[in-house]
Amino acid sequence: MQEERFYYLVSRTLSGSVSExxxxxxxxxxxxxxxxHILYLQIFPEHKETxxxxxxxxxxxxxxxxxxxxxxxxxxxxxxxxxxxRRWRRNLLMAASVLFTLMLGGWWLWSAxxxxxxxxxxxxxxxxxxxxxxxxxxxxxxxxxxxxxKIVYDNDFNQSARNVQLIGEAYFKVAKNQDKPFxxxxxxxxxxxxxxxxxxxxxPDEENIETTLVSGSVAITLDDxxxxxxxxxxxxxxxxxxxxxxxxxxxxxxxxxxxxxxxPLLLLSKIRVDPLDSTLLDAAWKxxxxxxxxxxxxxxxxxxxxxxxxxVVVENENLYNxxxxxxxxxxxxxxxxxxxxxxxxxxxxxxxxxxYVH
Amino acid sequence: MDITLLQExxxxxxxxxxxxxxxxxxxxxxxxFTDTYVRQNEVAEEIVSDAMLxxxxxxxxxxxxxNLKVYLFTAVKNAAINYLVKNRNYTTWDIDNIAxxxxxxxxxxxxxxxxxxxxxxxxxxIRALPPxxxxxxxxxxxxxxxxxxxxxxxxxxxxxxxxxxNIAMRRLADVFKSYRSxxx
Numbered sequence: 181m182q183e184e185r186f187y188y189l190v191s192r193t194l195s196g197s198v199s200e201x202x203x204x205x206x207x208x209x210x211x212x213x214x215x216x217h218i219l220y221l222q223i224f225p226e227h228k229e230t231x232x233x234x235x236x237x238x239x240x241x242x243x244x245x246x247x248x249x250x251x252x253x254x255x256x257x258x259x260x261x262x263x264x265x266r267r268w269r270r271n272l273l274m275a276a277s278v279l280f281t282l283m284l285g286g287w288w289l290w291s292a293x294x295x296x297x298x299x300x301x302x303x304x305x306x307x308x309x310x311x312x313x314x315x316x317x318x319x320x321x322x323x324x325x326x327x328x329x330k331i332v333y334d335n336d337f338n339q340s341a342r343n344v345q346l347i348g349e350a351y352f353k354v355a356k357n358q359d360k361p362f363x364x365x366x367x368x369x370x371x372x373x374x375x376x377x378x379x380x381x382x383x384p385d386e387e388n389i390e391t392t393l394v395s396g397s398v399a400i401t402l403d404d405x406x407x408x409x410x411x412x413x414x415x416x417x418x419x420x421x422x423x424x425x426x427x428x429x430x431x432x433x434x435x436x437x438x439x440x441x442x443x444p445l446l447l448l449s450k451i452r453v454d455p456l457d458s459t460l461l462d463a464a465w466k467x468x469x470x471x472x473x474x475x476x477x478x479x480x481x482x483x484x485x486x487x488x489x490x491x492v493v494v495e496n497e498n499l500y501n502x503x504x505x506x507x508x509x510x511x512x513x514x515x516x517x518x519x520x521x522x523x524x525x526x527x528x529x530x531x532x533x534x535x536y537v538h
Numbered sequence: 539m540d541i542t543l544l545q546e547x548x549x550x551x552x553x554x555x556x557x558x559x560x561x562x563x564x565x566x567x568x569x570x571f572t573d574t575y576v577r578q579n580e581v582a583e584e585i586v587s588d589a590m591l592x593x594x595x596x597x598x599x600x601x602x603x604x605n606l607k608v609y610l611f612t613a614v615k616n617a618a619i620n621y622l623v624k625n626r627n628y629t630t631w632d633i634d635n636i637a638x639x640x641x642x643x644x645x646x647x648x649x650x651x652x653x654x655x656x657x658x659x660x661x662x663x664i665r666a667l668p669p670x671x672x673x674x675x676x677x678x679x680x681x682x683x684x685x686x687x688x689x690x691x692x693x694x695x696x697x698x699x700x701x702x703x704n705i706a707m708r709r710l711a712d713v714f715k716s717y718r719s720x721x722x
Binding site: 183187190194195196219238242249 | 558587595686710711
């Protein structure tokens with residue numbers, strides 16, 4: 181009797197249709213009957229006995245395989261990437277620092293006129309704090325919209341051009357169309373795209389506007405300097421300092437830090453990935469992961485507020501100089517806060533939707 | 539290991555580290571499996587290496603592969619059959635009657651202590667099974683495939699997979715019964 185049931189449960193497991201109670205029942209069966217346990221282990225070995233040996237053999241084989249790949253002309257792209265950095269980029273960084281005041285004005289101008297195209301009706305998609313959404317634009321472009329973000333596009337989008345405005349953070353998979361360049365206006369900059377995958381984070385209340393390029397190519401133009409563009413290569417990330425922020429929290433910080441060395445206005449860096457599972461850190465939010473990548477608490481708080489739709493009150497100024505690193509996959513607020521607390525760098529107490537951090 | 543993430547890394551970032559991880563993860567299992575067809579280890583290794591090369595050269599196409607494990611096992615199986623067809627002047631094989639003799643080691647994890655003798659009897663019982671039945675058992679046990687995946691690779695229905703595995707389990711149970719009665 182039990183044996184028949186055992187066979188049945190094993191086949192349910194292997195066909196992937198097993199239910200939780202059935203799983204428990206199967207465990208119970210093999211727990212009670214050593215004979216069934218042995219049979220069970222025949223079908224579901226606990227670990228591969230030859231695993232280590234396999235791995236060393238596979239490593240040897242990989243050496244040979246690697247050579248074969250190179251002979252076949254593969255693995256070349258990475259070698260090309262080791263070219264010296266381009267000079268114009270450095271020049272641009274220097275020039276950019278001059279532009280700081282101009283940008284400030286530009287941002288205000290833009291934020292004061294959120295809908296420049298008054299003749300054509302526009303559509304907008306908004307996400308509240310604590311939620312994300314996914315949409316497809318009329319041209320087939322896919323957009324993942326992070327919490328507390330808004331994307332606006334005209335009704336005639338894709339007729340002659342493709343222009344969108346973004347406030348907040350989005351991950352774009354832009355549909356290829358050489359004739360109609362895809363342009364995103366965000367904060368004080370404009371991103372021009374030709375078929376590409378990238379992440380753009382531009383919250384008015386945060387310090388930086390970050391563009392992370394996954395594949396393809398994008399050209400970024402600062403509003404105040406239409407003549408200069410910065411072209412990103414795949415795997416690069418550009419942070420543009422967003423000097424104007426409406427949040428009192430960040431504003432205070434900038435005032436405070438006036439005599440400290442300034443953060444660079446433009447910062448070009450490599451994309452960072454999670455060493456554990458190779459997730460692209462800047463786009464991990466799309467997979468439901470909350471990531472702090474060596475970020476100071478100001479940004480951590482801002483991310484927490486948007487992610488969990490809460491308010492964070494920082495009671496300890498020193499936290500703004502303390503950085504945090506961590507990747508949280510679909511964890512509750514309490515778990516994340518407890519993990520932050522476990523670092524010993526802060527303590528917190530929660531009252532309804534407000535978290536006080538000391 | 540999240541295979542989909544590795545695929546994304548390879549397809550989009552051309553990440554060699556991810557590619558290496560993928561290679562190491564699948565290599566030995568694929569070689570064992572291919573070897574059941576071609577019965578020549580060097581040939582099996584060559585076939586697997588070619589299949590892995592293809593993974594890299596597919597670029598973005600790799601993102602369209604939903605189950606890479608099944609994809610790879612199917613690819614090497616087809617390549618192995620092609621190889622056998624091309625070289626058939628030398629030996630003839632009945633594809634349907636190839637049994638995975640060299641596919642597997644017959645050891646069992648030792649969480650429950652079982653004797654060397656019983657291990658041996660289990661191995662003999664498995665070897666006495668019909669070829670396809672053995673193959674199903676090996677794929678499930680050694681490579682942790684699900685019914686659906688085995689069905690795809692072997693081009694048989696899930697019900698047939700179920701039947702084969704049931705036969706294998708019953709045979710093992712019989713061996714165990716006679717072992718018990720003889721040691722008591």
